[in-house]
Amino acid sequence: MQLDPYFRFNDVSYRWIALDNWTYTTTFTLSAELSVKQKVLLVFDGVDTVGSVSLNGIAVGKTNNMFCRHDFSVKDLLKDGENVLQVGLLSPILYASEQRKAHTSYVVPPECPPGVQKGECHVNFIRKEQSSFSWDWGPSFPTMGLWKGVRLEAFDILQLVQVSSVPLYNDAFSQWRVQVELLIDAVQTARGQLTLSIPELDSEQTFQTHFNPGKTKISLFQVKLWWPNGHGEQPFYRLTIRGFQDEFLIFSTESKVRVLTYIPLLPLVCRYVSGLFSILFSLMPDLSACLSCSLKNLLQSAVDANMNALRVWGGGVYEQDLFYEICDELGIMVWQDFMFACAMYPTETDFIQTVREEVVQQVQRLKSHPSIIIWSGNNENEAALATDWFDIPASQRPKYIRDYVMLYVDNIKKLVQEEDQSRPFLVSSPTNGAESEQEGWVAENPYDPHYGDVHFYSYILDCWDWRTFPRTRFASEYGFQSWPSFSTLQPVSIKEDWSYGSNFTSHRQHHEDGNQQMILQAALHFHLPNATDPLKRFTDTLYITQVMQAQCVKTQTEFYRRSRSEIIEGKGHTMGALYWQLNDIWQAPSWSSIEFGGKWKMLHYFAQSFFAAVFPVAFEEDDTLVIYAISDLSRDLKLRVNVFSWTELDPVCTLNSSMLLVPGASAVAVFKQPIASLLAGCGNCTRLTCLLTFQLEDDSSQQGPTNHHFLCSPKDAQGLRRPNITAKVEEKKTCFSVTLHSDSVAPFVWLDVGNIPGRFSSNGFLMVSRNRTVDFNAWRPTSVAELTASLTITSLRDIY
Numbered sequence: 131m132q133l134d135p136y137f138r139f140n141d142v143s144y145r146w147i148a149l150d151n152w153t154y155t156t157t158f159t160l161s162a163e164l165s166v167k168q169k170v171l172l173v174f175d176g177v178d179t180v181g182s183v184s185l186n187g188i189a190v191g192k193t194n195n196m197f198c199r200h201d202f203s204v205k206d207l208l209k210d211g212e213n214v215l216q217v218g219l220l221s222p223i224l225y226a227s228e229q230r231k232a233h234t235s236y237v238v239p240p241e242c243p244p245g246v247q248k249g250e251c252h253v254n255f256i257r258k259e260q261s262s263f264s265w266d267w268g269p270s271f272p273t274m275g276l277w278k279g280v281r282l283e284a285f286d287i288l289q290l291v292q293v294s295s296v297p298l299y300n301d302a303f304s305q306w307r308v309q310v311e312l313l314i315d316a317v318q319t320a321r322g323q324l325t326l327s328i329p330e331l332d333s334e335q336t337f338q339t340h341f342n343p344g345k346t347k348i349s350l351f352q353v354k355l356w357w358p359n360g361h362g363e364q365p366f367y368r369l370t371i372r373g374f375q376d377e378f379l380i381f382s383t384e385s386k387v388r389v390l391t392y393i394p395l396l397p398l399v400c401r402y403v404s405g406l407f408s409i410l411f412s413l414m415p416d417l418s419a420c421l422s423c424s425l426k427n428l429l430q431s432a433v434d435a436n437m438n439a440l441r442v443w444g445g446g447v448y449e450q451d452l453f454y455e456i457c458d459e460l461g462i463m464v465w466q467d468f469m470f471a472c473a474m475y476p477t478e479t480d481f482i483q484t485v486r487e488e489v490v491q492q493v494q495r496l497k498s499h500p501s502i503i504i505w506s507g508n509n510e511n512e513a514a515l516a517t518d519w520f521d522i523p524a525s526q527r528p529k530y531i532r533d534y535v536m537l538y539v540d541n542i543k544k545l546v547q548e549e550d551q552s553r554p555f556l557v558s559s560p561t562n563g564a565e566s567e568q569e570g571w572v573a574e575n576p577y578d579p580h581y582g583d584v585h586f587y588s589y590i591l592d593c594w595d596w597r598t599f600p601r602t603r604f605a606s607e608y609g610f611q612s613w614p615s616f617s618t619l620q621p622v623s624i625k626e627d628w629s630y631g632s633n634f635t636s637h638r639q640h641h642e643d644g645n646q647q648m649i650l651q652a653a654l655h656f657h658l659p660n661a662t663d664p665l666k667r668f669t670d671t672l673y674i675t676q677v678m679q680a681q682c683v684k685t686q687t688e689f690y691r692r693s694r695s696e697i698i699e700g701k702g703h704t705m706g707a708l709y710w711q712l713n714d715i716w717q718a719p720s721w722s723s724i725e726f727g728g729k730w731k732m733l734h735y736f737a738q739s740f741f742a743a744v745f746p747v748a749f750e751e752d753d754t755l756v757i758y759a760i761s762d763l764s765r766d767l768k769l770r771v772n773v774f775s776w777t778e779l780d781p782v783c784t785l786n787s788s789m790l791l792v793p794g795a796s797a798v799a800v801f802k803q804p805i806a807s808l809l810a811g812c813g814n815c816t817r818l819t820c821l822l823t824f825q826l827e828d829d830s831s832q833q834g835p836t837n838h839h840f841l842c843s844p845k846d847a848q849g850l851r852r853p854n855i856t857a858k859v860e861e862k863k864t865c866f867s868v869t870l871h872s873d874s875v876a877p878f879v880w881l882d883v884g885n886i887p888g889r890f891s892s893n894g895f896l897m898v899s900r901n902r903t904v905d906f907n908a909w910r911p912t913s914v915a916e917l918t919a920s921l922t923i924t925s926l927r928d929i930y
């Protein structure tokens with residue numbers, strides 16, 4: 131049997147692990163240096179989840195919240211020589227179920243996840259990553275263990291537990307200033323002196339102070355602002371803090387300070403937010419070969435696809451420090467949820483108490499990161515109540531609403547605002563914001579496009595029809611599933627799994643009817659694969675799901691981006707589009723645009739274009755073709771439209787618009803023509819025989835990517851032929867190039883080099899030229915021979 135937990139059906143085979151209790155034991159010898167210190171703390175940065183800690187056989191404390199850091203004072207329990215540390219961990223499944231049983235007064239739904247998820251019940255009763263009991267894109271792996279660092283910390287007088295800094299705007303001086311906060315643990319109160327310096331600013335400030343246990347706040351330093359990706363720089367300063375007592379240095383620490391530009395997101399958003407959600411980065415961090423490189427790679431992939439925002443979603447975990455550090459550096463704005471998702475939660479004192487501890491600790495840990503632009507209380511819990519996901523009897527509704535307000539408003543919101551005045555707090559997502567508040571925090575319809583943010587999913591309606599999408603103020607979730615590529619699935623499957631109807635294929639699908647929905651959506655516009663070779667048919671099917679997903683999310687995102695500057699029937703000014711979801715935690719179908727392992731799906735390549743700073747989008751309204759120029763920059767732009775026939779690689783005709791000023795941060799119509807008149811002026815073109823490409827230009831060159839518009843579904847296209855694309859791989863200085871030659875117009879040209887990790891400069895494109903060269907950046911050493919042998923090229927006409 132393969133031991134890999136991700137192999138085939140091992141998620142179910144390994145269920146016993148989380149049904150058992152486990153004990154971690156280690157021994158260590160106390161160093162002479164530590165043994166003489168006045169205070170010694172045993173620190174756990176994270177215990178997952180329900181644990182009892184003992185040292186040398188004596189109980190030192192308990193844990194029941196994986197999001198909390200714990201420290202236990204252990205000076206008196208330590209021995210010279212060998213010490214034995216034990217952490218006993220209870221099964222999270224059994225613990226959750228016990229908690230549920232003890233909660234007899236009323237039900238806290240949902241009791242269990244839908245059957246298709248093959249998950250565990252009552253996850254809302256345990257402060258643990260909510261998706262670890264399964265989700266609609268993830269397996270049930272209720273992990274247990276010490277998921278972060280464990281160490282001894284020792285000191286004589288005091289130690290700094292946390293240094294944080296937040297920006298505050300000083301109205302009197304019209305300046306941004308940094309407020310530095312020190313969290314101190316002290317054996318006793320001590321008088322001393324504190325020196326804070328930022329060498330880059332040539333600035334040093336010294337204070338006489340009392341080092342008390344708890345918080346010390348200091349406001350100082352005028353600094354430069356941090357801007358999101360695409361809008362400016364991400365400068366930082368090195369802040370040195372030194373504490374002295376009687377001239378002796380008692381501590382010294384250095385941290386990075388960045389000052390967030392205040393970007394009010396809701397209800398007014400002044401800059402467009404484009405990007406997506408990330409789910410938790412890794413299910414089992416230890417299984418990622420190189421955690422920091424894959425994390426960096428993942429976030430760089432987001433930036434390279436022109437995203438400037440990510441949401442750390444409430445069903446996962448508060449990410450590790452490195453995640454936010456990289457976001458700070460790359461200019462990625464983070465929408466940070468608190469870890470509550472798609473459920474009601476208990477409000478007993480113990481539960482609220484541990485949540486309060488979690489919230490304070492996490493805000494203190496994270497608030498220095500300028501990348502975090504907003505806190506949000508939960509994922510979809512307002513919507514769950516408002517639209518009655520859990521069939522709560524009307525008579526009991528007030529009780530659930532009271533609990534909801536108590537948890538997110540009276541506790542979490544209040545605590546966050548005490549800890550951090552520099553950022554807005556949203557109670558839920560989606561929400562109507564101030565309107566929800568007026569309606570008692572649970573709006574009648576939290577999905578109302580007139581207010582706040584909206585989540586919108588529809589798998590049945592035709593995703594090529596923009597009329598089906600809500601013209602929302604902020605599209606904070608939308609998306610479509612697709613399958614990952616064969617090279618991602620192959621290592622965790624065997625031959626008998628490689629068909630769309632196999633047990634494996636249905637086992638990995640955790641969203642009800644998901645596999646069927648993908649095929650039906652694809653069939654609206656494409657011929658489905660019909661190869662007689664079963665493996666080809668399977669890989670072609672994976673391909674068509676990716677084509678469908680990429681095209682659906684493209685259409686929807688284009689609709690949101692072009693809706694930024696207009697209000698129609700009271701709706702519009704869409705100021706953000708965050709699609710669901712960035713990455714995967716196993717090899718399975720999901721809404722992600724990046725596969726498990728980091729390979730870009732076709733959608734991610736599409737995002738590179740549809741999130742570009744300058745981009746043209748086309749749509750039809752009453753048989754009229756309308757093209758908008760979307761631009762984050764103020765530019766004089768003109769439009770060039772090329773009309774191609776499906777059979778020819780040279781344009782049938784070309785149309786040019788005159789130059790028009792497109793103001794920065796706007797979307798404006800630059801072209802409008804009835805399709806009939808457009809086609810009449812263009813050879814023998816009909817909707818079935820021709821298609822359009824179009825691009826924006828300034829006086830000298832093309833601005834932004836080329837886009838295209840199909841005048842019919844590709845399955846109805848007349849003249850679409852097999853393109854017989856050939857490729858030549860060559861080695862260049864820093865990458866490889868792949869030069870393609872095509873016999874005819876080819877939509878959705880997909881290059882795949884199997885399990886050679888890396889990325890193409892562009893992929894999934896429409897080929898309307900005989901030759902095209904793309905680059906391949908490999909993430910490990912490879913060769914022309916290996917790439918040539920691995921390369922497969924698929925385009926739409928190759929699958930039927």
Ligand code: BMA
Binds near residue numbers: 265266267585607
């Ligand atoms: C959203 C998310 C997740 C879910 C996704 C797809 O609502 O918040 O709960 O995975 O939809 O169903």
